Amino acid sequence: MKNNITLQVLQASDYYPFGLSFNQYQADRLKETSPGNFEPELRNRYLFQGQELQKDLDLGWYQFKWRMHDPAIGRFGAVDPLAVKYPYWSTYAFSGNQVIAMVELEGLEPTSSLADAQSLLNQYKNDLSESKLWPNISPESFLASLEANISDPSSINQGVNSWFCGNAACNKYVAQNDPTGYVKLMTDLYKTGTGTYDAGGTTVTFSPSESVRKDAGNLKYSGLAGNAANQMMFLTLSDHYKGYFNKATNNMQYDPGDASNTWASTTLGEFKRMMGDFGYNVNTYGGDLGWANLNKGGLAQTELSRGNDVFLYVNSDLFKNNAWWKNWSATHYIQLNKIGTNNNSYNVNFWDYGAKKPKHHSKSILVVNLWFDQCYSSKIKTSSQ
Secondary structure, three states: OOOOOOOOOEEEEEEEOOOOOOEEEEEEEEEEEOOOEEEEOOOOOEEEHHOOOEOHHHHHHEEOOOOOOOOOEEEEOOOOHHHHHHHOOOEEEEHHHOOOOOOOOOOOOOOOOOHHHHHHHHHHHHOOOOOOOOOOOOOOHHHHHHHHHHOOOOOOOOOOOOOHHHHHHHHHHHHHOHHHHHHHHHOOOHHHHHHHEEEEOEEEOOOOOHHHHHHOOOOOOOOOOOHHHHHHHHHHHHHHHHOOHHHHHOOOOOOOHHOOOOHHHOOOOHHHHHHHHOOOOEEOOOOOOOOHHOOOHHHHHHHHHHEEEEEEEOOHHHHHHOOOOOOOOOOOEEEEEEEEEEOEEEEEEEEEOOEEEEEEEEEHHHHOOOOEEEEEEEOOOOOOO
């Protein structure tokens, strides 16, 4: 360099996850506001996530576009203006309670919107031709079922007597949290036989086998028959994710009828890996077998209160029918919506088979059944482009 130049740091800040600052540095700079009167020069107030820090009344709140954020408690001071569209998010939560890897979109939705997904779907409606790769699925039935899934993710149904419960839970969760990414993945699968999902920095690619593609559209299970998108996705996920149960039963390749046996099953480890590939940070407790299960009765309630989503991996007969004589191994995935206590019982509301359902259980039943396996999931991506 020709000139000797010394750079001076004027301001620096470090932050805790929700925006509370520490190790702040402000250079000593004075500004003459009037003759002979010097005051500290106004520092840059656009700090955490580029938002303006409000010093009025010494509140220390950040002014996001739609509402104020208090970094001391990690919550907004007003309800999200899009709360009605996103009932599965806490109305005061900041960044969906996932502050390490997500950036708050000025107090609005943390993932892609239904409007964006619908706009993308409308584009496909004009140019999607019949796919030779999926001979039993017409463009019309595919698009209609795809639109139904993003419009009402809770209606996604695994199909009575199928073993697709883990796939259905994942499918519902992705369609609900990232409808745009879901539409793109599904349409790419339909057009090319291969689809890639962008989980915000990491990707997962699906290339279902020919036997899967030829049978999609033919499944007749009640609740699944006629829904082309669900059949495609459920079969694709089972074809992609394999665990020890598939290997133990020597059931790795798809044959017609496999949707109701071990080929379509999802172990707890598979479920965690599958959800992780779609960009969700999943914590699991328990195991597939009864003797590996843990009694964590308060965990689900605690995680729900924190704004996390909770899935339960239960024994279907025990949970739904209180059938004590059945074995205690976990067999079925459901998503927990609400849970409360009343004297010696639990009141549970959960998603299963395309609907939200209430259930009343004695506490003793839940100890050996409901708490078999639990995982709570938090989003670690913002959207898929």
